[in-house]
Amino acid sequence: MARIVMKFGGTSVADLDRIRHVAALVKRHIERGDETAVVVSAMAGETNKLVSWARELSPLHDAREYDVVVAAGEQITAGLLAIALSAIGVDARSWLGWQIPLRTSGMHGSARIVGIDATLLDERLSKGQAAVIAGFQGVAPDDRISTLGRGGSDTSAVAIASALRADRCDIYTDVDGIYTTDPRIVPRARLLPRVAYEEMLEMASLGAKVLQTRSVEIAMLYQVPVRVLSTFDAESEGTLLCDEEDIMEKKPVTGIAYSRDEAKITLHRIPDQPGVAAAIFGPLADAGVNVDMIVQNVSEDGRRTDLTFTVSRSELSRSLDAIEKAAAAIGYRDVTSAADVAKVSIIGIGMRAHPGVAQTMFLTLAEKGINIQVISTSEIKVSVLIPEEYVELAVRALHSAYELDAE
Amino acid sequence: MARIVMKFGGTSVADLDRIRHVAALVKRHIERGDETAVVVSAMAGETNKLVSWARELSPLHDAREYDVVVAAGEQITAGLLAIALSAIGVDARSWLGWQIPLRTSGMHGSARIVGIDATLLDERLSKGQAAVIAGFQGVAPDDRISTLGRGGSDTSAVAIASALRADRCDIYTDVDGIYTTDPRIVPRARLLPRVAYEEMLEMASLGAKVLQTRSVEIAMLYQVPVRVLSTFDAESEGTLLCDEEDIMEKKPVTGIAYSRDEAKITLHRIPDQPGVAAAIFGPLADAGVNVDMIVQNVSEDGRRTDLTFTVSRSELSRSLDAIEKAAAAIGYRDVTSAADVAKVSIIGIGMRAHPGVAQTMFLTLAEKGINIQVISTSEIKVSVLIPEEYVELAVRALHSAYELDAE
Numbered sequence: 014m015a016r017i018v019m020k021f022g023g024t025s026v027a028d029l030d031r032i033r034h035v036a037a038l039v040k041r042h043i044e045r046g047d048e049t050a051v052v053v054s055a056m057a058g059e060t061n062k063l064v065s066w067a068r069e070l071s072p073l074h075d076a077r078e079y080d081v082v083v084a085a086g087e088q089i090t091a092g093l094l095a096i097a098l099s100a101i102g103v104d105a106r107s108w109l110g111w112q113i114p115l116r117t118s119g120m121h122g123s124a125r126i127v128g129i130d131a132t133l134l135d136e137r138l139s140k141g142q143a144a145v146i147a148g149f150q151g152v153a154p155d156d157r158i159s160t161l162g163r164g165g166s167d168t169s170a171v172a173i174a175s176a177l178r179a180d181r182c183d184i185y186t187d188v189d190g191i192y193t194t195d196p197r198i199v200p201r202a203r204l205l206p207r208v209a210y211e212e213m214l215e216m217a218s219l220g221a222k223v224l225q226t227r228s229v230e231i232a233m234l235y236q237v238p239v240r241v242l243s244t245f246d247a248e249s250e251g252t253l254l255c256d257e258e259d260i261m262e263k264k265p266v267t268g269i270a271y272s273r274d275e276a277k278i279t280l281h282r283i284p285d286q287p288g289v290a291a292a293i294f295g296p297l298a299d300a301g302v303n304v305d306m307i308v309q310n311v312s313e314d315g316r317r318t319d320l321t322f323t324v325s326r327s328e329l330s331r332s333l334d335a336i337e338k339a340a341a342a343i344g345y346r347d348v349t350s351a352a353d354v355a356k357v358s359i360i361g362i363g364m365r366a367h368p369g370v371a372q373t374m375f376l377t378l379a380e381k382g383i384n385i386q387v388i389s390t391s392e393i394k395v396s397v398l399i400p401e402e403y404v405e406l407a408v409r410a411l412h413s414a415y416e417l418d419a420e
Numbered sequence: 421m422a423r424i425v426m427k428f429g430g431t432s433v434a435d436l437d438r439i440r441h442v443a444a445l446v447k448r449h450i451e452r453g454d455e456t457a458v459v460v461s462a463m464a465g466e467t468n469k470l471v472s473w474a475r476e477l478s479p480l481h482d483a484r485e486y487d488v489v490v491a492a493g494e495q496i497t498a499g500l501l502a503i504a505l506s507a508i509g510v511d512a513r514s515w516l517g518w519q520i521p522l523r524t525s526g527m528h529g530s531a532r533i534v535g536i537d538a539t540l541l542d543e544r545l546s547k548g549q550a551a552v553i554a555g556f557q558g559v560a561p562d563d564r565i566s567t568l569g570r571g572g573s574d575t576s577a578v579a580i581a582s583a584l585r586a587d588r589c590d591i592y593t594d595v596d597g598i599y600t601t602d603p604r605i606v607p608r609a610r611l612l613p614r615v616a617y618e619e620m621l622e623m624a625s626l627g628a629k630v631l632q633t634r635s636v637e638i639a640m641l642y643q644v645p646v647r648v649l650s651t652f653d654a655e656s657e658g659t660l661l662c663d664e665e666d667i668m669e670k671k672p673v674t675g676i677a678y679s680r681d682e683a684k685i686t687l688h689r690i691p692d693q694p695g696v697a698a699a700i701f702g703p704l705a706d707a708g709v710n711v712d713m714i715v716q717n718v719s720e721d722g723r724r725t726d727l728t729f730t731v732s733r734s735e736l737s738r739s740l741d742a743i744e745k746a747a748a749a750i751g752y753r754d755v756t757s758a759a760d761v762a763k764v765s766i767i768g769i770g771m772r773a774h775p776g777v778a779q780t781m782f783l784t785l786a787e788k789g790i791n792i793q794v795i796s797t798s799e800i801k802v803s804v805l806i807p808e809e810y811v812e813l814a815v816r817a818l819h820s821a822y823e824l825d826a827e
Contacts, residue, residue, distance in 0.1 A: 029476055029477060033477070066436060066496075067499070067500065067503055069436055070436060070500060070507055071504070071506060071507035074506065074507070075502065075513075078502040078503045078506070078514055079503070080499075081496075081498065081499030081502070082495075082496050082499035082500055084495075085492035085493075085495045085496045088488060088489075089470065089473075089488075089489050089492045091488060092474070092485045092486070092487075092488030092489035092492075093473055093477060093485075095482065095488070096477045096478050096481040096482060096489070097477045097478070099478060099482050099485070106482075106485070107485055107488050109488070109565075111518070112563065112564070158516075
């Protein structure tokens, strides 16, 4: 017997047949004597429909009303799954954010969880009743419905698992776990039985879309064992997120991530003097742009130099506007930009113990004739910016070089 | 300046364009300085979709979960209308049943309103903010979402108007008011500027589908002036429901209603003795059948007689089953039934003051060769059961006979 939180995303509850399938998966846990809470997303497509309605009525809609509209999606799934469970003899009830209550900040549309009162859930779970919880939603300090932002159901599930002191949080999805890299690019990619929280955090924020970054942060902070597994493949054991110490064999590199959502901006001939970085990145921050990689060339004459940084593609034009407006304060000669770039990253907690890991990356890319435009590193990852057309080649070459290929 | 509750049904909010149209109607009241609350139904089709999902998963679903699922429909409309109002500069916020709170009984799926705390609504209305209220829903004693049963948004609107001490409750619908009879059958039917609550109650329960019966009961009980008018015809003044005293000219008959949802059952040669009615109608009540008209012939020999009663068509086979099971206790010779019958009723508070009103009905029908099978009367109505094929003819003839035709 264990206490388990199961989470099912939109594709897993896309229609009534899939909801019945999910009910059968939940029933297995109940029959095993597990205390089981289930967190559900809206049926696939439902959230997009509701969001588009709100946007069409008013692009600048009140976020509180947006929350009222979109939270209905998860409410519907929660009620339907509770009905499907009762139909196969499982005692179940649905829980909405305000009923738990799951309290959030007042930032409607992208609220943060501030506290979960687990008393009522706890009471029902210990009586053997399955709790079916509407994900993605909570109640704000103004007693109105709040939502956690896109992908928020993962965050709901992990936070609820923490509040319930669950033995595990199982995130059911349409892939069967975390792979060494994207199997669509590298057919020999391998399923990882275990991944450290920190690695997952780097992978999530580097473009692997399996888990929402915030849910991984919460799992790491509150030490929630999270398992990622497939709704549709009952045989797969999936991937367990765990502490670094719980991973026995540490290869230097665990996985390879990539992101095409990159754009590069270079400011030519800026003054090589204190304060210039602030003059550039201050206006960008004010414009709400997230700057990722930054590299500044060594000045040749000690007076003028070039500076390159990356932003996401959707923020490129906004970034260029902000730079142009600050032209006088920065004092550059001219600006160039490119959107045909991509970021490739190697990630692994083993890096800490293995020197020379980055060197293998640089050599491998050089052998394939791939030019590195920008480099950024952290303790457990190395990212490089390369021309987008080389992404597949680079990922495959690195996957082999770090001995990640399946036999 | 007045305090107004406006109610819009599913066809009035069927898509984003209609929601924008409703927002414009609300804005007119706000600009006039009216304190305005708006009660909305789910977008047309939405409730049916949600109900069919719940039924498909389990015909015998938990009514509490059914409520969670279907209440989402009104929630979505309320949020969208609040957004549409803000978009045209009207300060508005949505209210869900549990937020008001509108408290109901614990009969999930067909709950009754037990109390409305108008404090919060009152505060916002007096500040000039439009309140957009999700109709059809409330919160049950178990702090879970409850719904009032089909058509419950009318009831929500009238009850909220009463709690807010509103000057009027305007029910917007796809017809432009209450007519002397169905204009599809009688093209010369006239719009009634005023109808007494009691008359409307008879009309509503006799098959005129404009307003839900319970909403009229509440309006009568709490003296809420209700106006029925068209969402799509801005010129129409609609029909005002009011007290009998507020109607100056009282014709003997105000309107003619009909219902095709009728079936007739006759028990032949039942014992003419005390207790036989109980032996018949007890088992029917136990089977949940609503018996409407009842007529018992005078016994010829003082020992055996025939008894005829009507039920709705959908309950005919259930009724026959119940009668058959109770055959021994009743002691009839045989049973006959017919579903090709219809009920036609004349309604009018003026009947009280005008003798001979029923006689005109009987003569009119006789002149057209229409045989009356069963008669039932109350203080302000006379209903007759006739062969269904004569419905249109009967309604038209009566409409002329009582001088209801438009010039």
